Amino acid sequence: MDLSAVDYKALADFRHAIRSFLAFSEGKASEMGLTPQQHQALLAIRASQNGEATIGYVAERLLLKPHSASELVARLESISLLKRKPSEVDGRQYNLTLSAKAERILRELSATHREELRRLRPMLSEVLKQL
Amino acid sequence: MDLSAVDYKALADFRHAIRSFLAFSEGKASEMGLTPQQHQALLAIRASQNGEATIGYVAERLLLKPHSASELVARLESISLLKRKPSEVDGRQYNLTLSAKAERILRELSATHREELRRLRPMLSEVLKQL
DNA sequence: GCCATTATATCGTATTACGATATTTATCAA
DNA sequence: TTGATAAATATCGTAATACGATATAATGGC
Numbered sequence: 001m002d003l004s005a006v007d008y009k010a011l012a013d014f015r016h017a018i019r020s021f022l023a024f025s026e027g028k029a030s031e032m033g034l035t036p037q038q039h040q041a042l043l044a045i046r047a048s049q050n051g052e053a054t055i056g057y058v059a060e061r062l063l064l065k066p067h068s069a070s071e072l073v074a075r076l077e078s079i080s081l082l083k084r085k086p087s088e089v090d091g092r093q094y095n096l097t098l099s100a101k102a103e104r105i106l107r108e109l110s111a112t113h114r115e116e117l118r119r120l121r122p123m124l125s126e127v128l129k130q131l
Numbered sequence: 132m133d134l135s136a137v138d139y140k141a142l143a144d145f146r147h148a149i150r151s152f153l154a155f156s157e158g159k160a161s162e163m164g165l166t167p168q169q170h171q172a173l174l175a176i177r178a179s180q181n182g183e184a185t186i187g188y189v190a191e192r193l194l195l196k197p198h199s200a201s202e203l204v205a206r207l208e209s210i211s212l213l214k215r216k217p218s219e220v221d222g223r224q225y226n227l228t229l230s231a232k233a234e235r236i237l238r239e240l241s242a243t244h245r246e247e248l249r250r251l252r253p254m255l256s257e258v259l260k261q262l
Numbered sequence: 263g264c265c266a267t268t269a270t271a272t273c274g275t276a277t278t279a280c281g282a283t284a285t286t287t288a289t290c291a292a
Numbered sequence: 293t294t295g296a297t298a299a300a301t302a303t304c305g306t307a308a309t310a311c312g313a314t315a316t317a318a319t320g321g322c
Binding site for chain 2: 003005008012013015016019020021040043044046047061107110111113114118121125128131
């Protein structure tokens with residue numbers, strides 16, 4: 001306990017940094033016709049080990065309820081950014097794979113995001129150090 | 132350009148870390164009867180230099196449109212967490228000050244958030260280093 | 263004093279995650 | 293094997309909230 005003005009400022013600055021990053025991200029995703037959630041779902045799937053992504057996995061990584069992830073995936077499938085294939089080991093599950101178009105979009109988004117994070121990194125480190 | 136599996140994983144992990152922090156934060160704020168936005172508005176105001184916070188300032192720090200900040204502040208005032216006093220230098224502005232209750236709530240929230248960020252710090256540093 | 267700008271407010275709308283609930287498949291105990 | 297429970301995904305109505313469009317009032321440059 002016992003918080004100083006510096007602590008409040010660091011916490012507020014950290015929030016501002018996160019919001020900046022998310023605003024940047026939302027803008028970039030939007031340019032590619034994606035919502036932030038759609039972008040992050042694609043990223044989570046892409047970053048998973050070869051084709052082992054399921055709807056439940058998306059829910060887990062995005063901290064959503066499974067049925068919310070189900071809706072999100074349905075929207076992505078409806079705009080042809082991913083395909084759901086019934087799992088061969090568990091009839092309840094679907095394996096998710098990105099379409100070529102989604103791969104392309106995500107590659108571009110990831111490149112700009114990596115740059116932006118590199119740009120924000122010093123500021124983030126500094127703020128975290130304050131705590 | 133040219134992204135590796137490591138890059139995608141780092142980006143995905145960074146998202147997951149942010150989401151974890153925000154989920155933690157939302158839970159704590161909720162325990163105190165606040166929405167995340169209300170919590171962050173209080174924090175931004177508290178962290179500002181003595182009483183110089185205005186609605187526009189909240190908008191700026193939370194990256195909201197001014198009229199959205201206006202709504203947010205109105206909700207906070209309606210539950211007695213802050214007071215709006217007409218600015219003495221500019222008749223269009225309001226100066227915002229936290230109520231004693233808000234001060235108490237924010238102090239507790241800030242303490243737990245500082246702890247959580249200290250806990251997440253190593254992970255965040257590690258992920259940022261990967262990029 | 264006029265006009266553009268700034269600060270704040272109001273209202274209707276769109277988005278989206280959720281709760282409640284349902285369906286299908288898997289698992290495990292007896 | 294059967295039966296019960298749990299897990300994975302889906303559907304639908306709802307609530308929350310930031311936004312766009314628009315408005316009002318105050319400021320400041322000229």
